[in-house]
Amino acid sequence: METVIEKKNSNQQLPDERGHFGIYGGKYVPEILIPVLDELEKAYDKARKDPSFQSELSSYLEDYSGRPTPLYFAENLTRKLGGAKIYLKREDLNHTGAHKINNTLGQILLAKRMGKTRIIAETGAGQHGVATATVAARFGLQCVIYMGEEDMQRQRLNVFRMRLLGAEVKCVSSGSRTLKDAINEAIRDWVTNVRDTFYLIGSVVGPHPYPMMVRDFQSVIGRETQKQIFNKEKKWPACLVACVGGGSNAMGLFYPFLPHPEVKMLGVEAAGLGLESGHHSAPLSCGHPGVLHGAMSYLLQNEDGQIQLTHSVSAGLDYPGVGPEHSYLKDSGRVEYTAVTDEEALSAFQLLAETEGIIPALESAHAVAVLPNLVHQFDSGDSVVVCLSGRGDKDVEIVAKRLDSIALQ
Amino acid sequence: MNRITHTIETARQNQHKLLSIFITAGYPHLELTVPLVLEAAKNGADMIEIGIPFSDPLADGPTIQQSSQVALEQGITLTQIFDLVSDIRRQSPVPLILMGYINPILQFGYKEFLAKAAEIGVDGLIVPDLPPEEAGELKSLCQQFSLSNIFLISPNTPSERIRYIGELSTDFVYCVSVTGVTGARKGINPNLLKFLRHVRELITKPFLVGFGIATPEDAQNISRHCDGVIVGSAFIDLIRNNANKSELELLTSVAKYIRNLKSSISGVTDGY
């Protein structure tokens, strides 16, 4: 289906065998999880090298999810903004409407190989929950999804979808009642049910080997993009752009391009009500290194090391941590990170709908929001690839409310 | 000699079982932590574990989650916890162990944290989300400051690793009784006693069993197969259930509960 482009790259060797990306990553977990993570690591290592696993995964990506996803030249938007050519990597056209299924297909095939019978997952926007419930239905495994109470309200449609798919959605009312707390609850379930349960993490976060494994499964985005952009432009893109919640769609797009220094990369976090307001979800922009959910990474925390409450209009970005590999790439300077506010994301949401007839997820709209400035940093002969990580159906209700209230003012 | 080392060695020599009590610092109020700890020590607790509240206690069940949240809502800081501990140390020689998730310790600075802990009379440290793999630096600093660094094992830990942790852990091993989070439970899982016998065969280092122990009966049964028991959530539950009573009434129920636990395990000999 696709060729894996071989590359020599220092980052390609990361993480080290103990799961560290420099000082980041690792396995900061209760002892109960150590044997479980060791088992997972061995199983993944075996599967990764097994051609039958890879071909099984490829065939599901192709026939079930609809890959490869198109790399679409956004001609109207390019003309309107008047700079470098804009390409959209259409992850929104995957089955279930986001990039999340690339990872859930990979992990559920692994779970089956490991003989696990019960799948648990956390979800923020509900996209990962839907993608997990979908593959659990497809492969006949019991499925429990943990979701924060606040997220269940703002992403009601996805709650309904998960239930339709046969998953049990458990409401998490502790802490900030969002993604962070859903992960806490999922981990508590996991330590209680280690023998039969597989924790299907939805982003490049958590203890080793998750950040590596999720990155590998999502790298199909970048590998396809390499082939597609080369066919169209006969050269590498000048810049890649993706939103960063935990960072899985961004890692998936960036990773295969890391060995090519001429390709710039920009990760976009959620600045919420503004970075100065304190109400945001931008650990790479404003946090400092700490340990949460099993790994060392940039974190939003107070001086005493307590995790801070976050805010974003987009539930999928509303998280105080970020993947350890992003933390490493920030420090090394290979990837640049910026943040855009709720308002900027909402404008981009409308802009893309109006110019291209594509309604993006609010998460993805954060990536689109940097384009009006970014495209002018490059020549009109250059291209910029944006990962359109998901479609916006789930967000229409929120956006309608926001726009109504703005219109009323 | 480190007070934990002394307590453990004395217990082994006299063949008596140990009772360790966990309490969340600052729960239900900052001012109550010192009297609660002193009352527990006076009535038979051989060691006290003082929990450092964390916003995201992922190894804990509802009881300790809630006690941590209550303490944090009152704005408790590490500096205040150090003050509490100094206060306790001035009034009691009971071995004191700080127990907390790694991030607050990391942000304080490993070295600063341990130096301060040693200075005010803390004896040991338990970090439930810091397995040996990530503990290198903290472990050698603990050595430097003569603090015990206690590691955990759980029912799914492979034999070879139980031996390894038996070597690594200072003074004793914290043996988690269940695969699960903290929280009082009813009764004993039949597999537990088998597991404890297995651990006894693998390591010579003393080990205490914690997670889920609530009643004197359970404490007694379990203590036959180990060096002592750790009671946390059940103790916090007791405090919560008596929190709106007067301080005197609260301390009276604490004294009674601890005395019952203590007498249930005294005179117990190893039963195989």
Ligand SMILES: Cc1ncc(COP(=O)(O)O)c(C=O)c1O
């Ligand atoms: C469409 C979409 N994009 C992005 C994200 C953020 O996750 P990540 O940063 O792991 O790609 C989410 C998470 O829910 C999402 O649903």
